[in-house]
Amino acid sequence: xxxxLLLIGLxxxxxxxxxxxxxxxxGIEGKDYKWNAQEGxxxxxxxxxxxxxxxxxxxxxxxxxxxxxxxxxxxxTFPQLAGQHSTVLIKQMADIxxxxxxxxxxxxxxxxxVDPQELADAAAYINSLCIPLEHGKYEGPDAAxxxxxxxxxxxxxxxxxxxxxxxxxxxxxxxxxxGQHYKYLLRQMTEIRDGHRRNANPDMVKVIKPYSNDQLxxxxxxxxxxxxxxNMCKPKAAKKK
Amino acid sequence: xxxxxxxxxxxxxxxxxxxxxxGAKLFAEKTCNACHGAKxxxxxxxxxPKLAGQNAAYAEQQMxxxxxxxxxxxxxxxxxxxxxxxxxxxxKAIAEYLSKLK
Numbered sequence: 471x472x473x474x475l476l477l478i479g480l481x482x483x484x485x486x487x488x489x490x491x492x493x494x495x496x497g498i499e500g501k502d503y504k505w506n507a508q509e510g511x512x513x514x515x516x517x518x519x520x521x522x523x524x525x526x527x528x529x530x531x532x533x534x535x536x537x538x539x540x541x542x543x544x545x546x547t548f549p550q551l552a553g554q555h556s557t558v559l560i561k562q563m564a565d566i567x568x569x570x571x572x573x574x575x576x577x578x579x580x581x582x583x584v585d586p587q588e589l590a591d592a593a594a595y596i597n598s599l600c601i602p603l604e605h606g607k608y609e610g611p612d613a614a615x616x617x618x619x620x621x622x623x624x625x626x627x628x629x630x631x632x633x634x635x636x637x638x639x640x641x642x643x644x645x646x647x648x649g650q651h652y653k654y655l656l657r658q659m660t661e662i663r664d665g666h667r668r669n670a671n672p673d674m675v676k677v678i679k680p681y682s683n684d685q686l687x688x689x690x691x692x693x694x695x696x697x698x699x700x701n702m703c704k705p706k707a708a709k710k711k
Numbered sequence: 712x713x714x715x716x717x718x719x720x721x722x723x724x725x726x727x728x729x730x731x732x733x734g735a736k737l738f739a740e741k742t743c744n745a746c747h748g749a750k751x752x753x754x755x756x757x758x759x760p761k762l763a764g765q766n767a768a769y770a771e772q773q774m775x776x777x778x779x780x781x782x783x784x785x786x787x788x789x790x791x792x793x794x795x796x797x798x799x800x801x802x803k804a805i806a807e808y809l810s811k812l813k
Contacts, residue, residue: 534745547793575792578746578756 492577493569497668498675505671506643512564514586520556520594521587528592531579540599544606546653552599553649553701555640559593565669572668600703606651608691620692623685627677628693636696649702652694659686732801734808741796743805746789751812759786763812771806775799 497503532551536542540552551559565571566580573580583589608616624632632638636648647655661667663678663686681689738744738751746755752763762770776782778794797805 531745535742545796547796573792574788575790578789582755 492566492572492574492581495569497570498665498670498672499668503672505669505673506561510564510568511586511589512561512568515560515564515589515593516557518587518590520590520592520597522591522594522598524588525591525593525595525598528583528588529595531582532592532596535576535579539602540596541602541605542651542654544651544653546606546651546655546657549654549658550602550605550650551596552703553601553698554596554646555638555643556590556593556597557640557643558638558645559596560589561643562669563589563592570669572666601646601649601698601701602703603649603705605649605694606653607694608652608687613691616688616691617695618692620688620690623681623689624692628689631674632693635698636693637698637701646698646701647693648696648698650694652690655693656686656690659690731807732804734804734806737797737801737805738808741801741805742793751809756786759789762809765806765809767803767806767810770809771803774802774806778802 498505535548536551537548540550542548542550562571563580563583566573566576567583583592607613610616631642631644632647633644636646636650638644638646658667659678659681660683662670662674663681665675678686739749743751746759747762748754750763752761754761773782774794774797777787777790778797780791783791
C-alpha cells in the first residue's frame with residue numbers, strides 16, 4: 471500500500487516536472503505583492519549548506535547555456551553567473567521554478583533540480599567560480615562618454631544598494647553586477663523598469679521608473695566596466711610571485 | 712514557367728553552399744543541444760521534438776517561423792529566447808545537419 475502510494479507520488483511528481491510552461495504566481499503586478507517573501511523551497515534552500523562538489527554535478531545541465539565557466543554570453547542571452555551571491559542564485563532559481571520570474575527557456579532546466587538541497591548545492595558551486603575578466607561591454611566610439619555619464623548616474627542612486635564596485639549584498643539579495651554583460655544588464659534594467667520582471671524589488675522599480683532608455687544605456691555601460699577586486703579570475707599570464 | 716523556376720530554385724537551395732557554416736558546430740554552439748540532446752534525438756522534455764533525421768526543409772521553416780513569431784504555439788516560447796543567435800544561413804546549415812542524423 472505504502473509502495474503504491476509512493477509510486478503515485480512519484481508519478482505525479484514526474485508529471486508535474488514534465489509539464490511546462492511554468493506555473494504562474496502573482497508578482498509585482500498584483501496588489502498584495504511582497505518582495506522576497508520568505509516562504510517555500512527558497513527558505514529551505516537558504517538554510518542548507520550547499521555542497522560544492524554535488525553542485526558541480528547539478529550545474530552540468532546549466533552549463534550548456536551558461537557555459538562551464540559560468541560566463542554566459544556577451545550578447546546578453548544568458549547572464550554571467552560565476553561568483554554570484556548564493557542567496558541571489560537561490561532566489562532567482564526558486565522564483566523561476568515558482569513562476570514568479572518568467573523565463574520559458576530556462577524553466578524546464580530549473581525544474582530538473584530535485585529539491586532545496588540541489589538549489590543550495592548549485593548555488594554554492596556557481597558562487598565558488600571566479601568572475602571571468604572577459605565579458606560583454608559597451609562598444610562604440612562614445613564608450614568613454616557613456617561610461618562617464620553612467621558613473622554619475624550610478625553613484626547617485628544605484629551605488630547605495632549595488633556597492634561601489636558592483637559587489638551587491640549577499641544578505642539583502644542584491645546581486646553582484648561587476649563582470650556582468652552590458653547587454654544583459656540593459657535588458658534586465660529595462661524589464662524591471664517596464665514591469666516585466668515580476669519578481670523585482672519595488673524599491674528598485676521606484677528608483678528606475680523615471681530613467682530614459684539613454685540613461686539605462688549609460689548606466690549599463692558603466693556597470694559593465696566595474697571590477698571587483700579579489701573575485702575576478704586571475705589573468706592566465708599572471709607572473710608567479 | 713514559374714513552376715520550373717521554383718524547381719530550379721529548390722534544386723539550388725538543396726545544393727550545399729560553398730563554405731557553408733558547420734551545422735554540427737552550430738548545433739552545439741547555439742545551445743540547440745541543451746534542449747534537443749547532444750545528438751538531437753533525446754530532448755530535455757517529452758513535449759520537445761526529436762530532430763535527428765528531420766526533413767531539412769521542414770526544420771528550416773519551423774526555425775524561421777519560430778524566430779519571426781509567425782509560429783507561436785506549443786513550446787515556441789522556450790525556443791524564441793535563443794533564436795536571435797542564428798541567422799538564415801546558419802538556420803539552413805543546422806537544418807541540413809539535422810536531416811543527416813539518424
